[in-house]
Structures are given as structure tokens and as C-alpha cells.
Amino acid sequence: MSSPTTLDAALQVMGAQDAVTRVFVYADRRDWDALADVLGDTVDLDYSSLTGAEPASVAGSDVVAAWRENLAGFDATQHLLGSFLVDLLGPGEAQVRFYGQATHVLDTPHGDRTWTVAGHYDATVRDQDGWRLTALTLHLDWAAGNQQLTTLAASRKPT
Numbered sequence: 001m002s003s004p005t006t007l008d009a010a011l012q013v014m015g016a017q018d019a020v021t022r023v024f025v026y027a028d029r030r031d032w033d034a035l036a037d038v039l040g041d042t043v044d045l046d047y048s049s050l051t052g053a054e055p056a057s058v059a060g061s062d063v064v065a066a067w068r069e070n071l072a073g074f075d076a077t078q079h080l081l082g083s084f085l086v087d088l089l090g091p092g093e094a095q096v097r098f099y100g101q102a103t104h105v106l107d108t109p110h111g112d113r114t115w116t117v118a119g120h121y122d123a124t125v126r127d128q129d130g131w132r133l134t135a136l137t138l139h140l141d142w143a144a145g146n147q148q149l150t151t152l153a154a155s156r157k158p159t
Helices: 006-029 032-037 060-071 149-155
Strands: 039-046 056-059 076-090 093-105 114-127 131-145
Touching: 006 032, 006 076, 006 093, 006 114, 006 131, 032 039, 032 060, 039 060, 056 060, 060 149, 093 149, 114 149
Parallel strands: 039 131
Antiparallel strands: 039 056, 076 093, 093 114, 114 131
């Protein structure tokens, strides 16, 4: 097997980073069909640093359903991503490390209307008829604002 050319490697790096970016943009835009298209059939998710829940392998369609339900009660969310480091692991597979900051917004009569979570992520993407996210780990660095918004958002009916 020959190593990829510089152009091939650059295209793979761009494709891997683009797939990760699309995951968060589509979630913020509530574009669930597009989100499903950039998730693998199975996604290894680890949000234990935020939630305390055990890491799990989840069907891509179940990730979409869970995010759809969890984000539905918020007025808005915005994920800002940056400082991408992409390492090609082999043909059609890459590790993407990056920083992320997610702001959750919910108008409430009492307390701060925002909850912001920031951390660094490790992701794996694979070219499976297009680049798809197959693993995502959040390493929580800090959070600020009104964490109770998650409870309030869960009690709201989706619009």
C-alpha cells in the first residue's frame, strides 16, 4: 500500500474536519436528516465528564433521536468549534481533536437565560460513503451560567 499524496491527505483532513463541523451545525439548526447523514451507523459517545453517565455505543439514529429530544426545549443552541488537529490514522480514518464551546439559551423569568459548556473533544471519523462521525468524547474544561436550564428545557414541549 502506498502512502497518500499530499493532495489526497489534505482532502482527507478537510473531509474529516468538515464532518465534525457539520455534526454540530446541523444539531444547532435542528436539521435532523442532515445530522443523520454525517453519523456512522454506530457512534461511541462519551459525555461522562459532563453527565457522569457511562460511555456507550449508540446507533446513529438513536443519537439523532436523543439530541432532538434534549435540544427541543431550548430556544437556541450554538456550538463554536476551533483549533482542529486532524491525524490521519489510515485510509479513510482520522482522529480529530478540537475545542468546543456550547451555549444553550432558554428564556426564563428567573436566573440566567444561558448555560455554557466548554471543553476539548476527541472524535473519530471514517469515510463510509462520505465522512461520518463514529466516536466522540467530551473532556469538560468548564461550565458557566444556569445549569438548571436543562431541566427547564426538558419540561417544555417541542415547538
